[in-house]
Amino acid sequence: MKTKNGVGLVVGGMLLGACITLCLGAAEDSKKEPSRLQIISYPAGTTGIFDPDKGRLYLYDVNVANCFMIREITTLGAPMRQVRN
Numbered sequence: 001m002k003t004k005n006g007v008g009l010v011v012g013g014m015l016l017g018a019c020i021t022l023c024l025g026a027a028e029d030s031k032k033e034p035s036r037l038q039i040i041s042y043p044a045g046t047t048g049i050f051d052p053d054k055g056r057l058y059l060y061d062v063n064v065a066n067c068f069m070i071r072e073i074t075t076l077g078a079p080m081r082q083v084r085n
Helices: 002-031
Strands: 038-041 047-051 056-060 067-072 081-084
Antiparallel strands (some): 038 047, 047 056, 056 067, 067 081
């Protein structure tokens, strides 16, 4: 009688643990939003990253190590505002 209860508890505990693990993993994945950043590559080797939420364009050097220019768009058709040069 004791072995049946023990086996049932172990199997039930394993199922409960697996269920909790899967539920927590699914909850973490649902919190992640896909990145809205847009990567732009220029023929000169520089890389631009546009953040549509802020309306900013970040330009990086060839090695993508240094951000050398930040521009912000306020109105379509108008010149971009210089944030950092």
